[in-house]
Amino acid sequence: MSGSRPTIYDVARLAGVSTATVSRALNGSGQIAPATSAAIDAAVSQLGYQPNTIARSLVTKSTQTIALLLPDIANPFYAALVSGIQERALASGSTMLLCTTEGVPEREEQYLSLLRAKQVDGVLVDGLVLPPERIADFVREGLPIVCLDRDIDSTSVPLVQVDNRVGAQLATQHLLSLGHTRIGHVAGAPGLRISDERIGGYRDALAAAAVERDPTLVAVGSFTEEGGYEAMRALLAASTLTAVFAANDLSALGVMHAIAESGRRVPDDVSVVGFDDLRLAAHTTPPLTTVHQPAFEIAQRATQLLLDLARGCDVPQRLHLLEPELVVRSSTAPPA
Amino acid sequence: MSGSRPTIYDVARLAGVSTATVSRALNGSGQIAPATSAAIDAAVSQLGYQPNTIARSLVTKSTQTIALLLPDIANPFYAALVSGIQERALASGSTMLLCTTEGVPEREEQYLSLLRAKQVDGVLVDGLVLPPERIADFVREGLPIVCLDRDIDSTSVPLVQVDNRVGAQLATQHLLSLGHTRIGHVAGAPGLRISDERIGGYRDALAAAAVERDPTLVAVGSFTEEGGYEAMRALLAASTLTAVFAANDLSALGVMHAIAESGRRVPDDVSVVGFDDLRLAAHTTPPLTTVHQPAFEIAQRATQLLLDLARGCDVPQRLHLLEPELVVRSSTAPPA
DNA sequence: GCGGTTGCTGAAAGCGGTTACGTCTATCCT
DNA sequence: AGGATAGACGTAACCGCTTTCAGCAACCGC
Structure with missing residues (x-):
């Protein structure tokens, strides 16, 4: 004793x-x-x-620990990634450090540096705002990094994400097939590839249906409830429409809020479709039609990739695209 | 080189x-x-x-790492805890391991054991289902543990939480003061102290207002959208009411869903108040009146406590209660 | 009977830090 | 002047494990 x-x-x-x-x-x-x-x-x-795994790590140079670095776990989409990561990580005896950056680049760098010192086996990043070169620096120093969901502009970092363009096309086509022609789009945060891809898919679908393009139908948002709310208010004031494709479910919430506030009803007066298929999308009023993003699979794939990378295997393919799927609920209907 | x-x-x-x-x-x-x-x-x-912090840890016996062990980070309330933890942890140079158990007791034990082997400085637990004795075993072996939000029945584990009874009273009093007397309650998961406390506060408030107690007004839920939905459907079928206090915001979502589905409107036909004040509560349709839980402060306090414990200080006080606050939005109104 | 495997084990050198202890000046006090 | 003291640093043990290398049986084929 x-x-x-x-x-x-x-x-x-x-x-x-x-x-x-x-x-x-x-x-x-x-x-x-x-x-x-x-x-x-x-x-x-x-x-x-x-x-004592610490002692073991010192000699094996493997800590059986990976990190997840992202802005804010309170974003349900990020949270949805965790179980997929966890599942794969635990299977290999690894645990996951969660590092939230609040979107502050200095904090991202601070964490990356700390993680390197902690000898983590690798890090999964999402939604970072740090310049890609800085991230590439860490990769060059031997820190395995893989990117999920949101891309960074660096060829040295593998990426696993859903096919955003196809997803946006699915959403828009759905509205078109219901008979809508005045279809708005509340975009994501400006300057992000993911936002551009979703706008692109939206435009593709409209073009394919030979619907004229109207710039007053697109408002810039920020992937948040607040952003969706503000953008939708602007859209309602500036244009007439019978349907909206929101860049993600969170902004769809804000969009529905703004619609209700204006005295209109969903889907009677305006149909809404989101993107992500968050757990709560099934329980909004009305339940939200949305594009399902396979968060669990994305996370799994990315984690597997990272673990492989950490084990020294090099991954042949940089880009891993998964297929989105449309989930129809009650927030969409034919125009009045 | x-x-x-x-x-x-x-x-x-x-x-x-x-x-x-x-x-x-x-x-x-x-x-x-x-x-x-x-x-x-x-x-x-x-x-x-x-x-190399690994080498350092081997001799100092401190890993500058704490863990957060809970069922599911996709629950927004749990997610809200993270930033408070992170803030305090980072201030002391510590990082946080996130371990999700999906409510499986074996998984809880597996993680606890793994965390001990990893020499974490301490672990924050919430919503565990493992028998308290098993958890106390780890404490006895020298693993600092502090409990946040949900209690476990063990005197060896400090607890930081909101005053649930007072919170429930606040919610119920609000409905009473609007003139409601037929006030339902969609409870949390059965068998949890947190559920009992919220039911208790609800009953206290009714008793204080001399409103007769009606058992058909209470339905058992599960702290989830689904549970709230089912419970509310049962309530609507079995009783007549003009207001509901839901055990948390997630079930309030389900409650509103069920109300809408039954052709009633919130708050015109039935008022709804939740508990937690999740970020999304401000963006439901209609925006949700709810009891604010100071998640950030809870997390901060608990983390500080844990770090103190890990540093060898013993904490004098086992129970740390924070004050709830009512946030009135648009889901409540006087009865018709 | 002998070299060559095969199976099982131990001694000891690290892994990359921290820290108790000792040493050596330079300074200070009486 | 002599001893005490403080300041600045080096030596080496140690944290708890893994792993190379070598050793020693017992077995094989010839």
Whole structure:
């Protein structure tokens, strides 16, 4: 009862073998006699021994830890990524550090640097605002990084995301097929590729249906409830429309809020479709038609990629696109 | 350009001193001559040296890492805790491991055990379902644990939470003061102290207003949209009411969904008040009246407590109650 | 009977830091 | 002048594990 936890030496002494043998037995490396193995197991359970992973990490250079670096976990889409990551990580005995940056670039850099010092095996990033060169610097120093959802402009960082353009096309086509022609778009935050891709898909679909393009139908938002709300108010004031495609579900919430506030009803007066298919999309009033993003699979794929990268395998393919899917609920209907 | 990262030996050699001096200089322990210090700083920045925290942890026995263990980060309330934790943790140079259990007790134990092996400095737990004895075992072995939001039945684990009873009273009093007397309650998951406290506060308020108690006005939910939806459907079928207090905002969403589905309107036909004040509560249709829970402060306090505990200070007070606050929006109105 | 495997194990050198202890000046006091 | 003290630094042990290398049986084929 020394108070402090037993070490591999205690186990070795009790089992009457050397620490090398204990280590081998516990890791399944090398060959060990059945009798020895049993003695070690007995000693382990008698002492309640558990290897100190810190010590192990020091020599193996692997911490069995990855990090997730993103602006804000309160964003439900980011939160949805976690279970996919967790599942893959846990399967390989790894744990996940969560680092939220609040969108502050200095904080991103501070974290990246801290993570490097902590010898994490790799980091998953999403929604970063740091210049890609700075991120590439870390990659160059040997820190594996993979990007999910939102791209950064760097060829050295693999990316796993949904096909945003196709998703936006799906959403817009759905509205078109209901008979809408005055279809607005509340875009995402300006300057992001993801926003551009969704705008692009929206325009593609309109063009394919030979619907004239009207710039007063597009408002810039910010991927937030607030942004959607403001943008929709602007849209309602500046144009007439019977349907809106919001860049994501969060802004769709704000959009519906603005619509209700203006005395209009969803979907009677204006149809709304979102993007992401957050858990809560099924429980808005009315339940939201939206483009499903396979967050779980995205996260899984990205994590697997990262773990592979950390293990030294190099990944052949930089870009991994997953397919979106339209989920029709009650926020869309034919125009009045 | 050896490829691998510089160690303290490299710095020592370049600065012409011993590793002990470098260590002291870098940690500010012991006294070192200004000239030496300058030489070391120069060597550090020339080499781009960054201490290996793993090696440091091995000897200091502190990993500067805490863990957050909870069922599911996709629950926005849990997510809201993260920034408070992060803020305090980062201030002390610590990072946070996120461990989600999906409510599976084996997984909780697996994680706790893994975290112990990883030598984390402490763990923050919320919403665990593991028997309190099992958790106390870890505490006894020297793993600092503090509980936030939801209690576990163990005197060895400090708890930081909002005053749930008072919060529920606030919500119910608000409805009473609007003139409601048929006030329903969609409770939280059964068997949890947090659910009982909120039911208790609801009953207290009714009793204080001398409103007769009607068991058909209380339905059991589960703190989820789905649970709120089902419970509200049952309530609407079994009883007549003009207002509902939902055990949390998520179930309030489900409640509003069920109300809308039944052809009634919020708040015209039935008023709804929630609990938590999630970010999205301001953007539901209609915006939700709810009890604000100071998640950021709860998280901060709990983290500070944990860090203190890890530093060996013992905390005098086990229970830390914070004050709730009513936020009135548009989901409540006087009865028709 | 002998060199060559095969199976199992131990001694010891790290991994990259921290820190107790000792040493050596320079300064200070009486 | 002599001893005490403080300042600045080096030596080396150690944190708890992994892993190379070598050793020693017992076995094989010939």
